[in-house]
Structure formats: structure tokens, C-alpha cells
Amino acid sequence: MVKKRWWENENVPGHISNALLRTAREVMKHVAMCQSGMSGPKYSQVYSGALSGDGAIPITIECMVATGLPKRTVVGLPGSAVRECMDRIWSAMSSTGILPPRGVLTVNLAPADVAKHGTLFDLPIALGLILADASPSGKRWPDDHACAGELSLNGHIQPVKGILPFVLAARRSGRTKILVPAGNALEASHVPGVTVYPVRTLAQAIDHVSCESRIAPFSRHRRIKERRTSRSMDVSDVVGQTYAVDALTVAAAGGHNCIMIGPPGCGKTMLAERFTGILPEWSEQLALEANCIHSLRGLLTEKGWKQERPFRSPHHTISRAGMLGGGRPIVPGEASLAHGGVLFLDEMTQFSRSVLEGLREPLESRRIVLSRLRDAVSFPAGFQLIAAINPCPCGWDRSEKKKCTCSDVQKLQYAARLSGPILDRIDMHIALLPVDPAAFQSRGESTTRELRVMVRRAIEYRKRRRQAVPNCELSGPDLESLTSSEGLDHVADVMAARALSARSRLRILRIARTCADMDGSPLVRRLDVTRAASYRRLDGVTELGMVLSEQRNRVEA
Ligand SMILES: [Zn+2]
The missing domain is CATH 3.30.230.10 (Ribosomal Protein S5; domain 2)
Known part of the structure; x- marks a missing residue:
């Protein structure tokens, strides 16, 4: 039994009876209702x-x-x-x-x-x-x-x-x-x-x-139209790299991922920054998807809309969550911010292995799925990967300008950091030599506008061939049906001469298909295969410096 407090005991003088307490509560409620002027919820x-x-x-x-x-x-x-x-x-x-x-x-x-x-x-x-x-x-x-x-x-x-x-x-x-x-x-x-x-x-x-x-x-x-490409970022600013500019045009036309190998200061970053300019206009759907991702990160408020394809260049110290997305609430990472545009990895070998391995999924499926205890979130990540690396840790392997200070073991370890699975997803490897000082007297041969026209023509030709997917996604049987017999013979010769794998053969055929589209040729010809093979410099290479000496010999010849 609950013991009554003194004021609840009616026999104590001065008690407040329960009836009175009830009345007091009613009065308080009434006062509160009058104050807020309400009669119910x-x-x-x-x-x-x-x-x-x-x-x-x-x-x-x-x-x-x-x-x-x-x-x-x-x-x-x-x-x-x-x-x-x-x-x-x-x-x-x-x-x-x-x-x-x-x-x-x-x-x-x-x-x-x-x-x-x-x-x-x-x-x-x-x-x-x-x-x-x-x-x-x-x-x-x-x-x-x-x-x-x-x-x-x-x-x-x-x-x-x-x-x-x-x-x-x-x-x-x-x-x-x-x-x-x-x-x-x-x-x-x-x-x-x-x-x-x-x-x-x-x-x-x-x-x-x-x-x-x-x-x-x-x-x-009221919206002010932005210019699509600012004059300060034109391909013609890059001098003495005609081979690399041609290669990047092929990469843009076929959607091929590309890695550039060259000594410091040869123009790798400049080329990558100008790459989005030569990509074709993006569809409204793609623009909306990419802008949604930027909106989620609060990156649209200043200009209100992203007109140009994105160019993302994360630093090599970036974490896995920064690259792929994460946090609480889950926000998209750099790979998703590059959706519809370019993800540029400068000094790709310096990125942590888990970050590079994490990029395999978006490179394959063009999406990133982040699973958490409660739910799974998926972000689009359809970017084109452009990477740049030095030929060795110091950057001057087999250079005529400076002496390399790296040991043979260092060079081998450096090359081994490019993991097989990620390299497998990069179609094109190109070598860049240091720029000849005489070339600085002139401007680059092609402008962004000219290259964009070439890229657009190649894509229009591909669509006329009734091929919906970009060349970088073509499968083996489809490619063979689009290649002439002399082209196939030549691929077999290249494979034998350079001891290439079946995967390298597929990549060469894909690049060759893009080269043929750029010339408006219905079948892949012998010269397309030759050109494509020149964009596969890392095949069978153990030291990255080898690609530069090979390239130098090619230029001198
Ligand atoms: Zn070195």
C-alpha cells in the first residue's frame, strides 16, 4: 500500500484535498487554452x-x-x-x-x-x-x-x-x-x-x-550563357605534342581510357585539362545526372548549372571514401563528380592501392554501389579515365636532359605499382617525349574547335553504322565482323611479334575501330591496326622507361 504524504492526509490540518488538486489542474488547462486561444489540437x-x-x-x-x-x-x-x-x-x-x-x-x-x-x-x-x-x-x-x-x-x-x-x-x-x-x-x-x-x-x-x-x-x-570552352584552355596552347594530341582525339571519339607516360614538364597535365573541351556535347539526360551529383555536394549554387563536362583531378593523397563516396549521410565522391566527364589521376602510381582497386567497379559498370548496414546507395560514375605517370620515381629514366638517379630495383617496383586489373581497363597507353625548345616558337597545330569537329564526325559515323555503344565497349565477335581480313592478318602479325595477350588484341581492335570511324571507313584497315598498336606502349614492358626510348626511336626513324 502506498503511504500517503502529509498533505494528502485529510486529517492533517491545512491539507489540500484531491478534489482541490483536480480543480487546480482544470484551471491550469483552461488558462493555457485561453492563452493560446485554442479549443483542441x-x-x-x-x-x-x-x-x-x-x-x-x-x-x-x-x-x-x-x-x-x-x-x-x-x-x-x-x-x-x-x-x-x-x-x-x-x-x-x-x-x-x-x-x-x-x-x-x-x-x-x-x-x-x-x-x-x-x-x-x-x-x-x-x-x-x-x-x-x-x-x-x-x-x-x-x-x-x-x-x-x-x-x-x-x-x-x-x-x-x-x-x-x-x-x-x-x-x-x-x-x-x-x-x-x-x-x-x-x-x-x-x-x-x-x-x-x-x-x-x-x-x-x-x-x-x-x-x-x-x-x-x-x-x-535572366540566366547568363557561359561560353562552352574558355579561350584560356585551348589545345593549341600545347606545343610539340602532336602524337599525344592525335591519340587523345582518338580516345575522345571512342570513349577509350588513356594513360600518358612522360618525364616531368612534358605537358601531360595541360593535355588532360584540355581533354574535356574536345569531347562531344553531352545529352540533356547526362547533363541532368551530372548536375544532380554536383547539386548533392552543394557545388552548383554559385553558377547554378554546370554547362561543361566535369574535369576532376583529385590529389593522390585522397582516401577511398573521398574517391568513391561515403560518410554519413552518404555523399558522392570524386569518381561520381566526374560522371559524364573526365577523372584525371596525375601521378597515378602514387594513389593508394585500395583507391585504384576501388575504381575497377565504376570503370566496368559505370556506377558505384556503397553498402551500409541499413541500406545500399548507388551513384552514377560514368567517367573517362585519363592518367599520367612518370617513367620512374625521379622522372628522368632514359632521358637525354637529366640523369636518372633511380636504381633498377626501384624502377621495377615502380612499374609493378600499376596493378594488372586497373591497367586492363585502360585501352590506350601513350608515351610523351620532352618538348623540343624550338617548338615553343610556334603554337600547337590543332585547336580545340577543330578536334571537337573531328570527334563529332567520328561519333556520327559510328551512329550511322547503327552502333549504339561506344567503341570502347565493343565485344570480340562484333569487332571481328567490323574488321577487314588484311586488318585481322596484321593484328595476328603484331601479336606474334610483340607476344601480346588476347586481351591486348581486343584493345587494339577497339582502338583501330575508332581510327576507322575517324576516317569514315566501314571496315578496319591495316593502317588502322598499325596506328592502334602504336597506342599500346605498355604491352610487354617491365620498365616504364622502355616506352620512352621506343618512342624516341620511332620519332628518329
Ligand atoms: Zn629515375
């Missing part, structure tokens, strides 16, 4: 979206304002940034001159089994609470609207990451009128079929939703 619904993998899913935000002692709760797997939102919302409301709702506030983010991360829920939750508080007046969130945005303490709305996937998800769920932070409006306007309302302050958003003053829809015409 009030409810509202607002539509938004949560980022998940490389996309987003539609989210319904439910807000309930009930009587009771003040309490704020957010449920539905909110991340730490979402849980903190209530403090930002309170300050923003106070700064805007709105009395924040009182009582027991419950916010539910449905579906409740999807993790919610990021700050894009600030604006929809704030609007949901205001609408719930005003629900007796009959104001409701319009069914065709969705919104996202981060609130600052003074009521302004800040840009958020991942607006592009958010707008795509909203459109899929039939919501075509989207309120986004003004800083994200350009980015959002690239999704066709939606009306974008740029919001600058919380007050503006409230006026828009309550139809007191509508925000003018964002117009794409």
Missing part, C-alpha cells in the same frame, strides 16, 4: 523531400499544435541538423514578427522509416507550424506546392544542397509549384515542367502561401 500538412542516394523522395511534413506545457518534438528519423531546426525556426519567426505557436508541438516527417538529413526542412516545418496554428481560419497548404530551404536566425532563407534531385522528386509526385531559396532558383529552373518561386525571407513565403502577395515565378531568361 490543430493540424497541417506541408510537402517537401528528403535526399537519398543520388535522388530524393517526397516527404509529407505533418504538424500538430496541442494544448499543454510547452514541448517541441520532431519524429520520423530526423538527423542532427533536422533536430536543431526548431531553434532556427523560433529565432526566424521572432525576427519576422510572428508569435511562435505555444503548447505541445509535434512534427512528423512521413514516411517515418526514411532517414532525413540536411537543413532543407527548416522552411517547410516553419510554414507547417504557422499553418497548423492558423488552421481554424481554414488556411491549407496547396496540394501542388512543395518547398525546401534553410532558415537563418534573422528570417532569411539560405541555399541548400541537393535542390535538383529535390525538384525532380517533387515533380514525380505531381507537385509542380516549388518554393526554393533564391540562391537555388537557377539550379531548380533546369527541371522542365515546374514553376519555381524564389524565396528570400520567411515573411515572403508566408505571404505567398496565404495568397496575400504571390512571389513572381523565376524566369530562365
